[in-house]
Amino acid sequence: DARVTQTPRHKVTEMGQEVTMRCQPILGxxxxxxxxQTMMQGLELLAYFRNRAPLDDSxxxxxxxxxxxxxxxxxxxxxxxxxxxxxxxxxxxxxPESGLLEQYFGPGTRLTVT
Amino acid sequence: xxxxxxxxxxxxxxxxxxxxxCTYQTSGFNGLFWYQQHAGEAPTFLSYNVLDGxxxxxxFSSFLSRSKGYSYLLLKELQMKDSASYLCAVRDSYxxxxxxxxxxxxxxxxxxxx
Numbered sequence: 703d704a705r706v707t708q709t710p711r712h713k714v715t716e717m718g719q720e721v722t723m724r725c726q727p728i729l730g731x732x733x734x735x736x737x738x739q740t741m742m743q744g745l746e747l748l749a750y751f752r753n754r755a756p757l758d759d760s761x762x763x764x765x766x767x768x769x770x771x772x773x774x775x776x777x778x779x780x781x782x783x784x785x786x787x788x789x790x791x792x793x794x795x796x797x798p799e800s801g802l803l804e805q806y807f808g809p810g811t812r813l814t815v816t
Numbered sequence: 817x818x819x820x821x822x823x824x825x826x827x828x829x830x831x832x833x834x835x836x837x838c839t840y841q842t843s844g845f846n847g848l849f850w851y852q853q854h855a856g857e858a859p860t861f862l863s864y865n866v867l868d869g870x871x872x873x874x875x876f877s878s879f880l881s882r883s884k885g886y887s888y889l890l891l892k893e894l895q896m897k898d899s900a901s902y903l904c905a906v907r908d909s910y911x912x913x914x915x916x917x918x919x920x921x922x923x924x925x926x927x928x929x930x
Contacts (some may be wrong), residue, residue: 727866735917745903809858810858
């Protein structure tokens with residue numbers, strides 16, 4: 703049963719701390735997406751990769767957020783320094799062949815910054 | 817850019833039929849997706865329309881009119897487990913950068929009551 707995995711599932715941290723979220727896409731999927739979901743804004747695209755290359759990260763605050771794919775089985779999203787307004791659920795999704803078909807979402811990381 | 821509108825909340829009775837509407841205004845269009853999201857869980861794919869008309873999949877159907885920028889999701893024989901948020905998402909035209917991306921509406925929270 704192939705699925706996207708994300709760690710950690712929950713993270714509580716203090717303002718100013720670094721946060722790293724990890725995602726393992728479905729094996730064989732070559733497109734990976736990072737989303738953030740809040741009650742106010744809904745689901746927002748932060749960044750996405752195709753064949754490990756970043757294609758668009760215009761939705762991401764560049765001064766504190768960074769996204770990478772060190773290899774085909776791992777995508778990371780880092781926030782440094784974290785702020786209370788970063789509190790949200792962060793989803794990773796993967797898709798086959800440039801996202802032509804549906805995206806498969808991971809369970810999400812619920813981040814709380816105090 | 818993309819602008820996607822859908823009602824915030826709806827309530828319907830078990831066994832009934834409900835229609836969730838979605839209107840969009842986009843700079844490019846290459847398909848419309850519906851996702852279901854139960855509280856505290858990840859979005860899961862329901863349906864996809866790229867041509868005008870109705871796509872039926874069991875109790876769920878989705879309709880698209882590209883000229884009107886309009887879609888709806890129809891749920892028949894409602895069950896209590898259908899209580900969830902339903903997200904409408906529009907896929908951009910091919911970006912030229914090698915991939916596609918989805919822009920999500922804020923979702924419609926459906927409550928099914930006995």
